[in-house]
Every structure is written in structure tokens, then in C-alpha cells.
Amino acid sequence: MEIKVSTLSENTALHGYIGEYGLSLFVEADGKRILFDTGLSFSAYHNAQIMGIDLTSIDCIVLSHGHLDHTGGLAETLHRIGRETEVIAHPDVFEPRYALRDGQTQERFIGMPCSKEELENHGARFTLSKEPVHITRYIMTTGEIPMLTEYEKVESNLLVKAGEKFTPDKIADDLSLIINTEFGLVVFTGCGHRGIVNILNHARKLTASNSIYAVIGGIHLFRASEERIQMTIAEFRTRGVNKLGVCHCTGFYASAKIAEAFPKEFFLNNAGNHFALP
Numbered sequence: 001m002e003i004k005v006s007t008l009s010e011n012t013a014l015h016g017y018i019g020e021y022g023l024s025l026f027v028e029a030d031g032k033r034i035l036f037d038t039g040l041s042f043s044a045y046h047n048a049q050i051m052g053i054d055l056t057s058i059d060c061i062v063l064s065h066g067h068l069d070h071t072g073g074l075a076e077t078l079h080r081i082g083r084e085t086e087v088i089a090h091p092d093v094f095e096p097r098y099a100l101r102d103g104q105t106q107e108r109f110i111g112m113p114c115s116k117e118e119l120e121n122h123g124a125r126f127t128l129s130k131e132p133v134h135i136t137r138y139i140m141t142t143g144e145i146p147m148l149t150e151y152e153k154v155e156s157n158l159l160v161k162a163g164e165k166f167t168p169d170k171i172a173d174d175l176s177l178i179i180n181t182e183f184g185l186v187v188f189t190g191c192g193h194r195g196i197v198n199i200l201n202h203a204r205k206l207t208a209s210n211s212i213y214a215v216i217g218g219i220h221l222f223r224a225s226e227e228r229i230q231m232t233i234a235e236f237r238t239r240g241v242n243k244l245g246v247c248h249c250t251g252f253y254a255s256a257k258i259a260e261a262f263p264k265e266f267f268l269n270n271a272g273n274h275f276a277l278p
């Protein structure tokens with residue numbers, strides 16, 4: 001199987017593209033065209049145009065989780081597609097998400113900016129499932145990720161609002177996209193809030209495949225402990241990962257550590273980047 005990936009939106013950008021904090025990947029594989037996340041605002045559809053990618057031809061959209069930097073571009077993308085489009089996500093994707101940043105006293109909204117009804121009016125046809133959803137025999141979402149490792153925790157400043165109270169957000173809607181190929185699993189993550197080792201373990205369990213060929217996307221290590229970064233690197237080594245296009249919320253320090261550990265496998269996956277696997 002050949003997989004083509006175009007990075008439509010990421011924090012940083014190649015010359016001629018717009019960088020914007022968030023993520024959006026356009027994935028072509030097994031006869032399908034999948035939009036994985038939609039970026040924070042206009043960068044994904046703007047950059048897609050410059051890359052010559054026609055988003056009206058996509059088969060479905062997969063949302064990794066409800067954070068604004070992955071879903072903010074959804075309404076306008078649907079509007080531009082101009083027809084009914086399947087949107088696959090976890091049922092908790094619409095939860096009211098907030099973050100309390102360092103030095104701030106007021107929680108800031110970071111959830112989906114549009115309601116389910118508004119998005120349906122733009123053409124979204126939601127498939128909401130906690131369980132894995134198959135797009136083809138070889139392409140599936142992970143569904144909800146069990147959190148089993150000791151060292152992977154959701155950041156404590158990420159919150160969900162229930163009534164007037166803020167409680168820690170477990171980000172149960174965090175899901176990844178898996179392609180099961182003859183050369184190993186290709187795993188696309190949004191922020192990987194539930195922990196990339198948990199995600200890879202779950203992907204392996206779901207597919208009964210042991211080898212991970214590639215990890216592409218955000219793996220939220222930007223404030224992770226040294227232990228978590230080292231355990232992540234050890235897991236990539238154990239799995240013999242061949243391509244590491246980790247970006248977005250991976251953060252500079254963890255990215256540098258991963259690049260140092262995997263000089264041939266690591267690459268900067270910024271907006272405007274286009275690559276094929278294997």
C-alpha cells in the first residue's frame with residue numbers, strides 16, 4: 001500500500017504556506033482521501049489550495065479530539081466542500097473545554113467553536129463512537145484510548161466545564177487514525193493527550209500487529225517529564241519505528257531529543273510538507 005500525506009496545517013510552515021498553532025493532515029491511502037483534523041482557523045483550507053489539494057474530493061473527516069486548534073477550521077471547510085460529509089469523532093468531542101495557562105487566573109475556552117447543529121447545517125454527518133470506526137478494511141480510528149502507563153498523564157491545566165465548575169479533563173475523545181499496512185502500522189495522532197505509548201499499545205492490540213512503521217502528528221510532550229520523554233523514545237526503539245513526523249504539541253525540547261535519538265527517522269512535519277510512505 002502507498003500512503004500519501006500532505007500536512008495542511010501545523011505550528012510552523014514551509015516557504016509560501018501559513019503556519020498556525022494546530023494540526024491538519026490530508027491522507028490518501030487504500031482508495032480513500034481523509035482529512036485528519038482541520039487546524040485552528042483558515043490555514044488548512046488556505047494551504048490546501050496552494051498545495052493543489054481539492055478538499056471537495058474528500059471521503060470523510062476524522063477529528064482527533066475537540067480542542068480548538070484541531071477543529072476551528074471545520075465549519076468553513078464543510079461550507080467550502082458544499083455537500084454532506086461524514087465526520088468521525090468520539091461522542092465527547094463537543095464537551096466544553098478550557099485551559100488555565102501559567103500566570104493566568106481566568107480559564108480560557110479551547111473547545112469546539114461550533115455546536116453539533118451548526119456543523120450539521122454546514123453538511124456534517126457525524127459518526128460518533130467510543131469504539132474504533134473502520135473506514136476501509138485497513139484504515140480505522142482507535143476509538144477511546146485506555147490510559148495504562150504510569151508515566152503518561154493528561155496535563156492538569158486542561159479542564160472541562162460542568163455547570164459552573166471546572167474539573168480536570170481526561171480528554172476521553174482523544175483518538176488516532178491507524179493504517180494497517182504490510183510494512184507495519186502508520187499512526188496519525190492529533191495531540192496524543194492520552195499518551196503516545198498508550199496509543200501505540202492500543203493500536204497494536206486492535207490490529208494484532210506488532211510493528212509500528214510511522215508516527216505522524218502531535219504527541220504532546222511539550223511539558224512532559226524527562227522520564228516520559230525517555231520512555232517514549234525507548235518505545236519507539238522497541239517498535240523499530242521508521243518514520244517520526246512528530247510535530248505540533250510535541251514541543252521543541254522533546255522533538256530535539258527524539259531527533260537526536262532517531263536522526264534518520266525524524267523529520268520536521270510542518271505545513272506545506274508532502275511525503276509518501278513507505
Ligand SMILES: [Fe+2]
Pocket residue numbers: 022023067069070190191218248249
Ligand atoms: Fe493541539
Ligand SMILES: [Fe+2]
Pocket residue numbers: 065067191193
Ligand atoms: Fe489538544
